[in-house]
Amino acid sequence: MSGSIKELSVHYDPINESNTFTSGDIVEGQVVLEVTKEIKVDSCFVTLTGDADVRWTEGSDDTSMTYRDHESYFKLKQYFIQESSKREQSERNTTLLYGETYGPLIRPGRHVFPFRFQLPQQNMPPSFNGYLGWVKYVLTVKLSRTWKSSAASKELTFVLRNDGTNDHLLQPQSGTQDKKIKLFGSGQMSMTVTTDKTGYMQGETISVFVNIDNSSSRDVKLKYSLKQQQTFIAGEKTKIGYKHMVKETRDLIPSREKSKFKVHLILPHDLTVTIKNCRIIKEQYELKVSLGVSFTSNPAVRFPVVILPPEQQCPPRQGPPVGFQSYPPPQPNLVPYPGELPLPPAGLYNSTVLPHPGAAAGVYPIPNAFQPGFHPAPSAPVYDPNQSIKESSPKVPY
Template identity: 80%
Template sequence: MSKSIKEFSLHYDPINESNTFTSGDIVEGRVVLEVIKEIKVDSFFVKLTGDAHVSWTEGSGDDETTYSDHERYFKLKQYFIQESSKKGEGEKNTTLIDGETYGPVISPGCHVFPFRFQLPKQNMPPSFKGFHGSVKYVLTVKLSRPWKSTSSTHTELNFVLRNDGTNDHLLQPQSGTQDKKMKLFGSGKMSVTVTTEKTGYMQGETIKVFVDIDNSSSRDVKLKYSLKQLQTFIAGKSTNRGHKDIVKETRDRIPSGEKSKFIVDMALPHDLTVTFENCRILKVQYELKVYLDVSFASDPEVRFPVVILPAEQQCPPWQGPPGGFQPYPPPQPNLVPYPGELPPPPAGLYPNLYDPTVLPFPGTAAGVYPNPHAIQPGFHPDPSAPVYDPNQSTI
């Protein structure tokens, strides 16, 4: 950091105890800039972006190939100071947000620059980091000065899906049976019947699985089951898949000639990534697998798709800031507003989403901020059951 700048930091206000945001929410915060001596600024802005990116490499040496792709959901930008030569210019795929603007010279002292964005009211995937890609929602602030390197800092938001109820088809039970007749290293047959109460489960919920085993063979078997997260990455015509075990356990041995019934409880983590397929290049799905482990023979198995839904109360309301949170003081008087306003935002990715009557206006920089806890209504479609193809599974 430059010797002239003592502090350059970015802060946003949490709107719930879980520190999460969803479609339509308001993101408010402030940039704190403390300078030791007067500085001249070319450009000073904060932006909020939502992006998905995938990348992986296959082969080696001369045959090495890298596959990658990118998907942008939005780019919102608010200028505090903008170069005079670029005022009024539109930015490709960017929605400019009106806010307080200031002159190009910043006096010594500590200054606080408030910002306010509204997340687009559209169906976007949740924040996620996988084996070969991620979905990120990032706040970034940049300060450019003549003949100086650009100062920049950023922070990520945790974006989640809103639970607006469960689709009826996700409440339907699932059931399947698999038989196996022993030919080598044994005789007789065995069967396993698996039933679940429904298809969709919320984060933190317990999956209850009913297993009925008839071991009429001459071999002892073991009951095993797993819940796997399936990650799919897509770049053009190339696809890369991977999986991660969420639950993987072995239960009691079932001796030859016996019948057994089991009730299996799988507790889902509260922070488990929800099922999402609304990203063109990255998808997350889940598969439940129940099988009988038979030594030196193929295992009879039953597989079901499982849809993980957002918790019913993903963002519990709260009445005040978390403990220890101290708001920054209002801007100092020596930070003089720039005369006039920024030009109205050009037609961008999401026109008509922002009501200028609730956005900051010249004069609000004195520390009067709108209610940061307001949650805006919006349309948030429920996740749907994935198109299930066992042949694509990596389990």
């Protein structure tokens, strides 16, 4: 801060050990204002907003095209100081809340302004920070004076509410694939794959049971992978990136033999949760188990995997499928999950100023380049594991 304002900050009170919030929770806190001399304030207010935003640029120089979309979930606002001429006026797309108000003259010293909001009871996506977009829930205080303004913000971590509707995530998934060998061999192989359930929390272990009957003349290898896919949608344009969190090839199954395996996949604790309830951002995971066969397509079984925050843990099933004798394989080497996005160049934006950094100047911190380890996929429609991906519609300028 500069001039007569020594401090302007916003703080909230945690309501649980994980320091998270969900639909319907109460957010209480204080705005702290410290001034070195008396000042006159035109307005001072605090807002709580929930928004999603995607943005990327394709091409270069004169042929570049920027795509962007935005989704707003709510905007709650409480005034501490408001110009008398604007009192009782409604504001577009804003829910005004009324608390204690104060006079426009602020004397030297430290002042604390309490606020209280309730998050809407609606189905909103969890907090998310991806390579081309984000979902954010932000507290922002703004103080306006003649020819001057100051602001500060703090982000909340929002998670989905465990409302008892996730019972289907406790159900196991099962699939079978058969393949006849016609090239460089003969016979048939079959594979049945079963997972202990569908939904897992961060840091939990996925247990996969695999029965293989290799009645062919070829040796095969067991392969498995867990793929993370992020989809960003701006109008009719779609951008997809993916990353293999786990990708392993192991255990040889010789010709004319049967084998049973139990595979353990430990999920990283900082793995991003699944997002299905956002129009412009999707976060999905796919488990793939296949048999590696040379010179031909590999038979594979694919399952969706739902990643949940710790508060929504699905209890593990007790034991493997009936008649299954487990074979404990070594733990696979997990691919490290990338951490936070790198900071933007100095001066582009200040993350403590606006809930949508750089919005006023049109500058956004989301880079056009992909995060290390992410692979861009061709522009495509919304991901459907049962359909092939096709090129999306022509470019539409923003």
